[in-house]
Amino acid sequence: MIKIRKIFKNISGQFFGRFSKDIGIDLGTANTLVYVKGKGIVINEPSVVAINKKTGQVLAIGREAKKMVGKTPGHIVASRPLVDGVVSDFEVTEQMLKYFIEKVHKDTFSFFVRPRVVIGIPSDVTGVEKRAVIDAATNAGAREVYLIDEPMAAAIGARLPVQDAAGNMIVDIGGGTTDIAVISLGGVVASRNLRIAGDEMNEDIIRYCRDEFNLLIGEKTAEDVKIAIGSAGTQKEKMQMQIRGRDLVSGLPKEITVNDEQIREALSRSIRVIINNIKTTVEETPPELIADIMRRGIILAGGGSLVRDLDRLIADQTEMPVRMMEDPLTAVVRGTGIVLEDIDALREVLMENQDERPLI
């Protein structure tokens, strides 16, 4: 029976393979990106879903839904299906994946061919969460689902020689999670997965404004401040910015000016935790591999790594060269795209527990 199933799988795989344009997905806590084989990145939208809680109806997904964050009436919630890199709401994740897969499906695939899908997910997800992502993608129309560690996908996206017997170190600072990994021979040799990344930096700014200025600001404002004037090291030119929020004492609207030094102080706690964990991971790495990393540098990926001078601070504190990846926000999805081109050659880099259920 199993043999027949395998033969069937092979034949149908060849059959479908000819027509299907397989897709790679970076299921990020902040952004979801979709890569279609032969086309490149076709979707890059926030991982946000707006739901009417009274009726359970999904009102908007992606960019449209993000616009609603913090502005919705009580019964409409703009939720992020993945919080801190884990699937917090299975049904909403499924709806979101389905929406994105159908969106590319409509433009790209013939109606009867279901795509093979490679999905990048954080490295420390549990078996249950992996299953949830596989089921969500399958229900959303995928024919076969493969999961890959986000840092592995980012390393492949950076074209690092992950299958060689050499050390490669990647630090992916995303929205919900920071993944730190040393990769050699297609596997992860040492790693850390933190729930501290870009979102926590926004929280740092919210906390700072509350404690220092009695000012309540929203998540979106905090993110705008971080991107506009956030930094990890002293800046040559002073930067400042006006922000609006609500005075916690009077309850009235208030505007204040913040400068780069204050925001640096606000961000320093999260940045310190990230750097300490990079150091610990380096300490756990076998010396032979350290020599390779010294030569190639630590590679930074993810949107959170764009904080000004973070690369320089990491280099100073670890005493290792650090290289920023080109276009760090698309590293993972580009990696899934490279895997799609040759799943068989890269099978060893995929996560274990792959979906082995029969087709159709």
Ligand SMILES: Nc1ncnc2c1ncn2[C@@H]1O[C@H](COP(=O)(O)OP(=O)(O)OP(=O)(O)O)[C@@H](O)[C@H]1O
């Ligand atoms: N120029 C910038 N400076 C600082 N932070 C930035 C910048 N651009 C984007 N970010 C931050 O990067 C984060 C999103 O990065 P990314 O898209 O890599 O995360 P993700 O892959 O969705 O999340 P995760 O990998 O944790 O699941 C957000 O917190 C965003 O605020």
Ligand SMILES: [Mg+2]
């Ligand atoms: Mg990511």
